[in-house]
Amino acid sequence: MQPAFRTIRRFYFILSLAMIVIAPTSQAVQSPFDTLIEKIMMEYPALQGNIQSDIINGQTVFFADTKEAGSLLVSEFIVKTLQDNYQKGQSSVLGLATGSTPLIVYKNLVTAFQNGALSTQNLTTFNLDEYLGLAANHPASYAFFMYQNLFQYLDISDERIHIPSAPPKKTDESIAEYQQLLGQTQRDIQLLGLGKNGHIAFNEPGSPATSRTRLVKLDESTRIANSRYFESPEQVPEHAITMGIADILESKINIIMAWGEGKAEAVKRAITGPISSDCPASFLQQHNKTIWFIDQKAGKML
Ligand code: GLP
Numbered sequence: 001m002q003p004a005f006r007t008i009r010r011f012y013f014i015l016s017l018a019m020i021v022i023a024p025t026s027q028a029v030q031s032p033f034d035t036l037i038e039k040i041m042m043e044y045p046a047l048q049g050n051i052q053s054d055i056i057n058g059q060t061v062f063f064a065d066t067k068e069a070g071s072l073l074v075s076e077f078i079v080k081t082l083q084d085n086y087q088k089g090q091s092s093v094l095g096l097a098t099g100s101t102p103l104i105v106y107k108n109l110v111t112a113f114q115n116g117a118l119s120t121q122n123l124t125t126f127n128l129d130e131y132l133g134l135a136a137n138h139p140a141s142y143a144f145f146m147y148q149n150l151f152q153y154l155d156i157s158d159e160r161i162h163i164p165s166a167p168p169k170k171t172d173e174s175i176a177e178y179q180q181l182l183g184q185t186q187r188d189i190q191l192l193g194l195g196k197n198g199h200i201a202f203n204e205p206g207s208p209a210t211s212r213t214r215l216v217k218l219d220e221s222t223r224i225a226n227s228r229y230f231e232s233p234e235q236v237p238e239h240a241i242t243m244g245i246a247d248i249l250e251s252k253i254n255i256i257m258a259w260g261e262g263k264a265e266a267v268k269r270a271i272t273g274p275i276s277s278d279c280p281a282s283f284l285q286q287h288n289k290t291i292w293f294i295d296q297k298a299g300k301m302l
């Protein structure tokens with residue numbers, strides 16, 4: 001984005017937000033999503049100078065000046081969605097992601113819970129993926145990550161937490177069970193991060209749109225990127241279990257976040273590139289409620 005254009009858009013933030021609210025597809029229909037975002041923006045004046053919005057290739061994209069501002073908008077959106085369901089006596093289902101990208105969102109959710117702004121009694125969660133062969137107490141496992149960063153602070157029982165796992169010799173049964181549970185419910189929101197190679201969850205390039213929860217071989221680039229969480233690159237498992245693209249597209253809303261320059265090319269390919277297995281995140285273009293929350297650095301190629 002050109003600096004001058006960015007400045008103009010900053011002035012016209014409210015106007016552009018109103019355009020999303022009032023006329024997302026040239027029709028004066030305000031969706032619950034738009035209403036909620038508008039409400040959050042009004043509640044947090046600090047967000048107003050720090051977040052711009054746009055519709056690019058049919059997808060809503062929020063550009064945040066910082067990942068903190070973007071994460072605040074995401075976490076408030078989650079809190080308000082869950083609280084709305086809670087107040088109506090309805091349950092909520094949240095799809096969760098791992099990696100560094102959602103960390104501030106999880107911190108904010110914990111704070112909201114501790115302040116009494118969020119109840120998790122009616123909440124069920126489904127995580128996107130897990131390394132094959134890592135026990136839940138392995139420090140690099142996603143089960144451990146989720147416990148450390150979120151679950152240990154919330155009021156949520158183990159039965160309502162779902163993380164793909166594959167006990168030795170029971171991989172097929174475990175995947176089938178996870179898929180069955182996932183299919184029995186619809187997620188209100190699926191959180192996603194983005195791999196530099198365009199992956200979502202562990203759906204690596206080559207993953208078809210019809211893919212379901214399955215065992216996958218990790219790309220070497222993914223193993224290298226994720227080796228920072230392990231003592232040495234050789235310790236990164238070669239395989240993982242991941243929700244499939246078709247599973248991800250079944251969530252009512254997909255929220256995908258990306259922070260930092262390292263994600264800029266993947267963001268561009270995913271939002272503006274052809275819909276293709278070469279960039280699995282591009283399949284999100286087929287979902288009518290995919291919302292991107294990115295910082296200016298991640299969006300610099302748009
Ligand atoms: C991993 C996860 C993805 C995540 C991606 C990005 O490979 N399987 O779900 O989105 O990494 O990680 P980070 O958020 O650390 O950049």
